Amino acid sequence: MVSRKQLILEALARELESKPGHRITTAALAKAVGVSEATLYRHFTSKAQMFEELILFAEEAVFSRVNQILSEEQLGRVRCQKLMFLLLGFSELNPGITRVLLGEVLLGENEHLQIRVDQFFSRFETQLRQVLREAPLREGQGAPLGAEGGAQLLMSIIEGRLHRFLRSGFSFSPMTGWDAQWEQVSRSLFLLESI
Template sequence: MNTPAVNKPKKVKVPRKQLILEALARELEQSPGARITTAALARAAGVSEAALYRHFASKAKMFEGLIGFAEEAVFARINQIMEEEKESRVRCGSVLYLLLAFCDRNPGITRVLMGDALMGENERLHARVEQFFSRLETQLKQILREARLRERQASVVSPELGAGLMMALLEGRLHQFLRTRFRTSPLEQWEAQWRLIEPRLFPA
């Protein structure tokens, strides 16, 4: 009796560009504080340096790829939060938790977002990262403005002051994450800290 043929699931082929970006993020995570050379990255990705440059014109383009991934992942989810959550305090807490959790899962990309991995790199990259955080702060300001108008919470702090405070707390947690070589998670005691700051931003 013949055994019926079983169709084996096809392996999904990951694009080479994605493999290179994953290797770069991994190298940044495994070598905190170190500068990543193209030679080291090529070894980690299992390709030649020439192959790297066939997919990316420069190392700056590779960093831009990681920043682009962060932008897409974070801001797509923020759009979902804005659709799903109607209460401003919940929106702010969810947005902050989102970025902290993203960075906790992606230490290598955190080095890029905080500028640690961009020392000596093209100024264009620093501007792109600055734009990332400016966009995030603008979103928080908008939430606070809506809290005053839509929810009629006149006691809510000014959008500029409140968003600035949240960004300072957020970036402080991420700098601590880097300083401790990823040993202290940006989510450690976050919920307790948010419970302390939330009533100041949204007084009852």
């Protein structure tokens, strides 16, 4: 059985998805869940705590899979491809949480939330950087951009695609055209003639 707390978080994510560009009030959230605002506050001390729980969900979902990818795959190119696919796919499946991760709904909220989101993306970038740093050691091929430049490029691509997804009202998938684009990006990152 799903807990009331879980139902509240799911309703918040749905409200964030269905109303892009709009703030979600506790009154509107309570109505969506079918409870009083007082009931919301019995489970969460503030709306900021609800957002923090969504960030925690994203961290657990994404980084548990990151660890799995890193243990299953050895080639740097394949690792990066799967990590990129993971975050873009997570965003596509969780548009409401994407609004939180991009900070769009955090304006005017507790500054701590923006720090948590920054940590999420920094941690993901660190994973990409580590993969790019290890690739020459494992595979004997250097990357022209280096680990730092390559990780920055990949994060720019991710963040750009997520922002476009948000800006389109979630109609333009972050996965659109990704396979062909990844082929080009990976060629420049890993000095490949063909994939």
